Amino acid sequence: MFPRKEKPVERQGFVKRLRARLNRGDSWLTYDLANLAPGGKIDEDVLDELESLLVMADVGIDTTQRIISDLQASLARKELKDVDALRSGLRRSLVAILEPVARPLEIVGEHRPFVVLIVGVNGAGKTTTIGKLAKRLKQDGLSVMLAAGDTFRAAAVEQLQAWGERNAVPVISQQAGADPAAVIFDAWQAASARNIDVLLADTAGRLQNQKGLMDELAKIKRVVARRDETAPHEIMLVLDASQGQNALVQAEKFHAALGLTGITVTKLDGSAKGGILLAIANQLQVPVRFIGIGESADDMQTFSAEEFVDALLAGGSQ
Numbered sequence: 001m002f003p004r005k006e007k008p009v010e011r012q013g014f015v016k017r018l019r020a021r022l023n024r025g026d027s028w029l030t031y032d033l034a035n036l037a038p039g040g041k042i043d044e045d046v047l048d049e050l051e052s053l054l055v056m057a058d059v060g061i062d063t064t065q066r067i068i069s070d071l072q073a074s075l076a077r078k079e080l081k082d083v084d085a086l087r088s089g090l091r092r093s094l095v096a097i098l099e100p101v102a103r104p105l106e107i108v109g110e111h112r113p114f115v116v117l118i119v120g121v122n123g124a125g126k127t128t129t130i131g132k133l134a135k136r137l138k139q140d141g142l143s144v145m146l147a148a149g150d151t152f153r154a155a156a157v158e159q160l161q162a163w164g165e166r167n168a169v170p171v172i173s174q175q176a177g178a179d180p181a182a183v184i185f186d187a188w189q190a191a192s193a194r195n196i197d198v199l200l201a202d203t204a205g206r207l208q209n210q211k212g213l214m215d216e217l218a219k220i221k222r223v224v225a226r227r228d229e230t231a232p233h234e235i236m237l238v239l240d241a242s243q244g245q246n247a248l249v250q251a252e253k254f255h256a257a258l259g260l261t262g263i264t265v266t267k268l269d270g271s272a273k274g275g276i277l278l279a280i281a282n283q284l285q286v287p288v289r290f291i292g293i294g295e296s297a298d299d300m301q302t303f304s305a306e307e308f309v310d311a312l313l314a315g316g317s318q
């Protein structure tokens with residue numbers, strides 16, 4: 001049922017937008033890649049420089065090592081004759097890392113409502129991601145309800161209600177300070193009574209090291225499972241790509257505490273280097289569902305390894 005198969009022309013539009021937005025159209029690799037080997041000869045020095053570029057682009061030491069050793073092996077086999085060969089070797093290596101985690105969110109199975117619990121640190125883009133997702137799900141013909149599980153700030157409920165109005169989907173909320181598990185449980189009951197397909201549950205931002213608040217998420221998970229033991233069907237972490245390596249730490253801690261089933265990476269349109277996606281894929285192996293490339297409802301795409309790598313490697317001399 002979800003996701004609907006996008007038409008090739010839609011997909012092309014996404015790729016164009018991704019290229020233009022990623023690092024504001026000037027990708028972090030290719031521009032320098034051509035400059036790395038002015039004489040066109042690829043040797044150990046070129047790979048050393050590429051290594052530094054990758055580390056600076058938030059790819060992280062371990063993941064960079066994996067990529068560079070792949071390329072060193074190709075170099076030893078004399079396969080890296082020029083910059084183009086280096087570019088294709090790099091492309092292969094990046095796709096190999098990302099492909100295993102490029103698994104879209106699928107709303108399948110009999111369980112209704114399909115419950116998606118959205119978690120993450122403050123300001124990562126959780127509520128915005130819910131708004132974008134609600135629009136997509138509705139476009140694909142599913143009925144959607146939102147649960148205002150961020151009871152910490154009154155403004156958080158208003159923000160979610162605004163997204164609800166924009167997409168004509170109901171929002172279940174209680175007063176500020178209410179128990180988030182109770183709000184989400186009530187919303188589950190309302191969604192179930194109305195035969196809603198998907199319940200998207202917002203939560204307040206929290207740091208991965210705030211034990212009490214992390215326990216609160218575990219409680220929400222338990223309470224939802226009381227009525228449907230298969231729920232929540234998706235525990236999605238929203239990560240702000242511009243946080244670089246800190247985003248990887250967040251992902252590790254949230255995964256350890258909750259058992260994530262998906263990740264959405266936002267704000268790839270800003271100053272983010274994009275490398276954090278490689279680090280997450282290599283270190284964590286949690287499926288990456290969507291990437292956010294802007295603030296409006298259509299600025300989110302299903303994550304595709306090949307498209308993302310092509311967008312990274314595009315620009316510069318290409």
Ligand SMILES: Nc1nc2c(ncn2[C@@H]2O[C@H](COP(=O)(O)OP(=O)(O)OP(=O)(O)O)[C@@H](O)[C@H]2O)c(=O)[nH]1
Nearest residue numbers: 122123124125126127128205266267292293294295
């Ligand atoms: N440029 C850009 N901005 C984004 C993206 N996603 C979200 N934002 C913006 O980031 C800011 C925070 O987004 P929210 O959705 O409120 O974040 P949140 O995680 O719900 O925040 P808290 O509820 O305070 O923890 C807002 O100004 C959003 O418009 C994105 O992909 N790109």
Ligand SMILES: [Mg+2]
Nearest residue numbers: 126127150156
């Ligand atoms: Mg929020």
